[in-house]
Amino acid sequence: MDIVNLGKPDREFTRRVEKESGQTVSKCYQCGNCTAGCPMGFAYDFQVNRIMRMVQAGQKDLVLSSKAVWYCATCESCTVRCPNNIDVATVMDVCRHMARREKKIGVWGVRAFTASFLETVKRFGRSWEMGAMGGFMAFALKPFTDLDLVPKVLPKNKLPLVPHTIKARKEVADIFKRYNEGKRNGK
Amino acid sequence: MANNSLAYYPGCSGQGTSKEYDMSTRAVCHALDVKLQDIEDWSCCGSTPAHTVDHGLSTALSARNFVQAEEQGLADVTTPCPSCLKNLKVALHRLKDKNVGPEAERILGRSLTQEHSVRSILQVIYEDIGLKKIAAKVVQPLTGLKVVPYYGCLMTRPHDLMEFDDEENPVSMDKIMEAAGATILPFPLKVECCGASMGIPRNDAVTRLTGRLLGVAASLGAEAIVVACPLCQMNLDLRQSQVNRYNKTNYKIPVFYFTQLLGLAFGIQDTHLGFDKLVVDPKPVLSKLMANKSVLPGTFDNAEVAA
Numbered sequence: 001m002d003i004v005n006l007g008k009p010d011r012e013f014t015r016r017v018e019k020e021s022g023q024t025v026s027k028c029y030q031c032g033n034c035t036a037g038c039p040m041g042f043a044y045d046f047q048v049n050r051i052m053r054m055v056q057a058g059q060k061d062l063v064l065s066s067k068a069v070w071y072c073a074t075c076e077s078c079t080v081r082c083p084n085n086i087d088v089a090t091v092m093d094v095c096r097h098m099a100r101r102e103k104k105i106g107v108w109g110v111r112a113f114t115a116s117f118l119e120t121v122k123r124f125g126r127s128w129e130m131g132a133m134g135g136f137m138a139f140a141l142k143p144f145t146d147l148d149l150v151p152k153v154l155p156k157n158k159l160p161l162v163p164h165t166i167k168a169r170k171e172v173a174d175i176f177k178r179y180n181e182g183k184r185n186g187k
Numbered sequence: 188m189a190n191n192s193l194a195y196y197p198g199c200s201g202q203g204t205s206k207e208y209d210m211s212t213r214a215v216c217h218a219l220d221v222k223l224q225d226i227e228d229w230s231c232c233g234s235t236p237a238h239t240v241d242h243g244l245s246t247a248l249s250a251r252n253f254v255q256a257e258e259q260g261l262a263d264v265t266t267p268c269p270s271c272l273k274n275l276k277v278a279l280h281r282l283k284d285k286n287v288g289p290e291a292e293r294i295l296g297r298s299l300t301q302e303h304s305v306r307s308i309l310q311v312i313y314e315d316i317g318l319k320k321i322a323a324k325v326v327q328p329l330t331g332l333k334v335v336p337y338y339g340c341l342m343t344r345p346h347d348l349m350e351f352d353d354e355e356n357p358v359s360m361d362k363i364m365e366a367a368g369a370t371i372l373p374f375p376l377k378v379e380c381c382g383a384s385m386g387i388p389r390n391d392a393v394t395r396l397t398g399r400l401l402g403v404a405a406s407l408g409a410e411a412i413v414v415a416c417p418l419c420q421m422n423l424d425l426r427q428s429q430v431n432r433y434n435k436t437n438y439k440i441p442v443f444y445f446t447q448l449l450g451l452a453f454g455i456q457d458t459h460l461g462f463d464k465l466v467v468d469p470k471p472v473l474s475k476l477m478a479n480k481s482v483l484p485g486t487f488d489n490a491e492v493a494a
Contacts, residue, residue: 019286020242039380039396043389071389074235075340075380080354087345096239109388114236121231121248127199136387145387148432149425156464158206164199171251172230178294179244 004046009058017055021094027084028052034078034088044068048078048088055091064099070107072096112139122176125166130159193311194261195223196252196275198268198417199231204425205268205417207461211446212267212308214459218324218450219316223265226255232274235384242281246291249278253303254295262301267308267446269341269416275305276348307342309415309445310351313359321366326454328368331479332472335374335409336360336445337400339381339419354378360445364413367452372407376400381422394433397422401430401438410472412442420444424466441469451476 018025028049035047045067046054054063063069069092078088099106116135120128137143153159166172201209216223233248252275256264266272281287282299292298306314312321344354352359355378361371381400382393400423404412414420424442431437442465450460451473462469 022284022286039382040385040392042395043392071385071392073340073380073383073385073392074239075383076344077340077378077380080344080346093239093242097241100240107388110385113384113388114239117234117236118240121233121237125228125230126202127231127234129200129203133387140388146390148429152428152466153204153425156466158203158464160203164202166230167228168230172248174296175244175247175251175294178296179241179247182243182290182294183241 004054004059004062006054006057006059007061010060011058013060013063014055014058016098017091017094020097021087021090023086023088023091025052025055025086025091027086028056028082029084031083033081033083037077037081039075039077040071040073043071048072048092051095052086052088052091055095063095064102064104067107068092069095069099070110109136109140109142112136115139118176120163122173123169124163125169125172126164128160128163130161131163192222192224192261194256194259194264195225196229196232196264196266196271197225198266198271199234200268200417200421204421205444207447207464208267208417208420208444210459210461211444211450211455214455215312215446215450215453216308218453218455219312219320221311221315224259224261226252226261226264227259229255232271232278234270234274238274238277242287243290243294245274246278246281246287247294249274250282250291250295250299253279253299254297256303257300262303264303264305265308265311266305267415267417267444269307269339270418272305272307273341273349279303279305280348307351307415309342309359309363312449313352313363318362318366321363321449325367325452327452329364329448329452329476330368332369332448332476333372333408333410334364334369334413334443334448335372335404335407335411336364336377336413337374337404337419337423338377339414339416340378340383342378342415344378360413360415363445363449367449369413369448372409374404374407374409376403381419383418383422386422386426390429391433393422393426394430397426398430398434398436401427401440402434402436404440405438409440410475411448411469412440413445413448414442415445427467439467441465441467441472443469 237245386393
């Protein structure tokens with residue numbers, strides 16, 4: 001385990017995480033239950049109990065630049081098993097939102113999938129698997145992702161080659177529009 | 188007259204990779220007289236990508252579907268997909284949250300006018316129909332079929348939000364399958380994560396996590412895995428070949444939706460259950476089951492199952 005030097009605590013960061021997640025992170029006493037049950041821990045640079053400690057210690061940069069907040073699969077094991085009833089998965093979620101707002105690059109592959117998935121929702125009103133995959137391959141520069149699965153899934157005749165577009169797709173596009181306006185105005 | 192149908196939210200994957208879940212859900216609900224009315228022109232709940240970007244956006248995307256349901260005079264929503272389920276349920280909570288609520292309403296451009304409930308198809312079948320009625324519907328019990336039920340991470344947790352079954356050891360699907368005559372093997376990984384959508388950006392997450400699920404299921408002697416989640420099903424079934432390749436294993440375990448097996452036990456025609464949509468061939472398991480069929484009628488004690 002790498003030892004990290006704690007910088008000057010940013011108390012405002014801790015307060016913001018608490019406000020946006022609705023959780024009291026100071027209740028964490030480092031039992032490690034969250035980390036013990038975390039299925040994605042193998043991919044993390046900092047285990048989730050350390051993220052919690054770094055949030056308490058106001059280590060904004062370390063937390064928001066971590067890979068961990070991007071690899072969290074939001075399976076809720078940590079939330080369910082926290083003896084202090086902290087919704088740890090929501091703390092991770094909120095840290096990821098803040099990392100986006102702070103323009104951290106994060107883990108590009110995860111971002112590419114998120115972006116391409118939401119792009120299909122914005123355009124058609126519903127997500128579209130083929131479109132999301134195509135978008136991911138383009139954004140992530142991984143054109144051969146899952147090509148081995150194509151001959152297995154195509155004969156099943158269940159992957160729509162064209163998206164299911166809803167009638168009121170403008171309503172959904174407007175949701176994204178208002179969200180983006182709010183983001184620009186720094187809500 | 189009050190509309191006693193449930194508002195049905197199929198979810199996007201129900202029109203794609205989990206078509207067979209949607210088909211078999213409709214068929215089983217029809218057989219059990221659960222009235223489903225599709226939410227008209229429903230839209231995507233935003234799934235995991237939306238809530239990892241912003242809670243206001245995610246809440247608004249989900250909440251639009253309640254607006255649609257309200258216009259049809261429907262309040263109680265049901266969906267087969269646990270990810271949709273969780274997003275829809277969280278949205279109802281967040282709309283009442285003093286931080287996220289007002290922002291979500293601004294993004295949505297309107298507010299809801301009534302109270303709503305959201306439950307999974309699993310919960311509706313388990314609670315509203317019950318094991319007794321399920322057992323009574325069984326004409327072709329799944330006797331001899333050894334299965335492990337796998338719930339995935341989202342269906343029951345966190346309990347404060349999902350308000351259904353147990354968050355570490357759920358049993359609803361076990362009992363439903365038991366009522367259908369199957370043999371349930373004790374599966375310790377019922378709620379362990381399969382890797383979810385990380386399969387795309389980080390394939391080793393799935394080969395590792397789903398690999399463990401398949402490994403334990405195989406070591407228990409399971410002939411099939413029974414699931415209630417489209418993403419779990421896809422990882423276990425479609426990606427089983429990837430798991431085998433990376434882990435040098437050779438599993439051929441079919442992965443059924445619980446509604447498919449329930450439909451089979453109810454004697455619903457295959458054409459409504461979509462077994463041909465499964466990637467790992469279920470025929471060997473199904474034909475073994477059918478081979479036993481002749482000795483089965485009459486040996487099945489409904490009262491015992493329902494007790």
